[in-house]
Amino acid sequence: MQMVLIYTCAIFRIESAVSAAEPSPSAPSRRAFWSRVVLAGPVVFVCAALVMCGGALWLPKGAAQIDNLVVPIVLFPAIWAALFFYACLDRRLGRAWGVVGGLSVAHLALIATHLMTSGAAA
């Protein structure tokens, strides 16, 4: 429970800092706070996982026919870090949701299409 409280405090402080950067400084709204908590935490993690898995379907296979499988796994921490910092630093929270959500939906659709196609073929 203490860890959850600390995490909440952490995001609150981050949200305070981001809010302070906005043109009309005001106390961070509770809604914006929780929205960024959800975005930078679980949503970004799921998005990074979807980008990694979806990468297997659109990345080139390379000379050894393995790059599409290996590169996304090796670069997963970088994918997550890029999305995390973007979600934390974008001053327009709605745009951050749009970018992260769009990436997630696009890759989810790609994976679903692939699974349905391969399922039908089998």
Place this chain on the structure above:
Amino acid sequence: MIRLSQERTKTLLAIHGWSAVFLGLLLYAVILTGVASVFATEIGDWSSPLSGKVEDPFPAGTDRMIRGLAATVDPEFHEELFFFPRAGGRLWAFFHKHETDEDGKPRERGVAAEFDPRTGAIIQRVEGTDEAIEARDEANALAHFMVDLHVRLHLPNPWGLLLTGILGLAMLVAAVTGFVVHRHLIRELFTLRRRGDRLLSARDTHVIAGTWNLPFAFILAFTGSYFSFGSAFAIPAMAMVAFGGDQEKMIETVVGHPPAVDETAAPMADLDAMIADARARSGAELSFVQVQHWGRADALVTVFPRYRDGELSTLSYVYGGADGMFRYAKPALGLTPSTGGALFDLMAPLHFGHFAGVWSKAVWFALGFASAYVTITGLLLWTTRRQAQRGWRHLAAATHATGYGLPLGLVLAGWAYFPARAAGADVHGAMMTVFLLTLALACVLAWRVTEFATARRALLGASGIALIGLPVVRMLCGGPTWPGAFDAGLHTIIAFDIGLVIGGACCLGTLRRAPHSAMQKTADSDALEEAAGV
């Protein structure tokens, strides 16, 4: 100097501090045990030596040892075989088949044996799943205790791996934000105000160690989270998408040489000749041998050499198991060099630091120690500033209990290992019990004292004594004495003992100095730390 707006700097500063506070103590545990794990091989050699030095873990006669074991193993376990050197130079061989457990996760089941390469005699033979066999392994138990704590905090899979993966990501965040928010990076590499305020000096030490360590912390965090997430969910998830959930198929594809199936029985060719050929081709010592389909016409033998000096990747050499002929050399992944294979190759040497023998390991040990120092001093600075508030005092107590209690727990696990092994008791249970009891006592001490300095002195002093006493415990429980080790050529044992005694002396020497200045709260500390951004 990295130019950022004031607002962006403030945001990154908040992320930097809170990412460390949120997971700092667990991260410290992972880093500290990682520091010990750098020398996992040496810990195994030190804690479980054979009676003499093993000059070559793959001697002429390896073929006879493996062939003899194969004759006693149920043919269903001939599907795959690994053999490689382990603690004390023992040659460990595992004939097994692949199966799935009750939850559908892949596992291995078979027969494992430990050989003394000097005589070819079997030291121990066990049967079961890979997990059960590992649990009965006593020779490597002390090293495994450290490694398992580092890799998954002794939590069941996949939760432990997921947690350490998240810790790796938190460290990555701290490293990246640390790099960006230190606006005067070059100057901070050399700034130590010893004559100034003690808290300022402590802050400078933290920043210097952290700044010098930033590239290394980034590498460790990146590779560490890759290793944790890779096996915990990346491979299963990727296999689900690309191979309909068949992980074996995915690994077979990525490794790159599924043998053409020919189940015709065929005697195995001479393994000694293949080992000698691989040595000549690679110009390096060998680390690992894999045999697929022992005793069949489609058998393949893959020999993995160690890194040659100055190289971060190596080729493996593939032979026909039935005819013994060299087939091809290949990268670790795929049959030809590739971007993915090159990235994969870099991960292990960058994380384990084993690419240039004991020297690169020593550098990794030192840098890892600096990372642990940065983590714990950062937490001490952060909590000291806020210890007047009740909630933060709890975190300050936890920081002291973990910061000083964890090293003591690890050393006392060693104290439990030797007597338990000598008495024939369960070494894993003994080590875990002593380790947890030590942590519990450290917590009681940290929460009950009025001054944290008292807990620090008690735990640090106990660690010093425990480190100095550990070689004595080892010898009293049947381990070789220094003259005996010297005569037998077991120099690792003597070097390790000396390292422990020096470490213990350093702990005791630290006690002679005043308590860490981070713990001395001064009147203007808040202002100082606000300025320092800690």
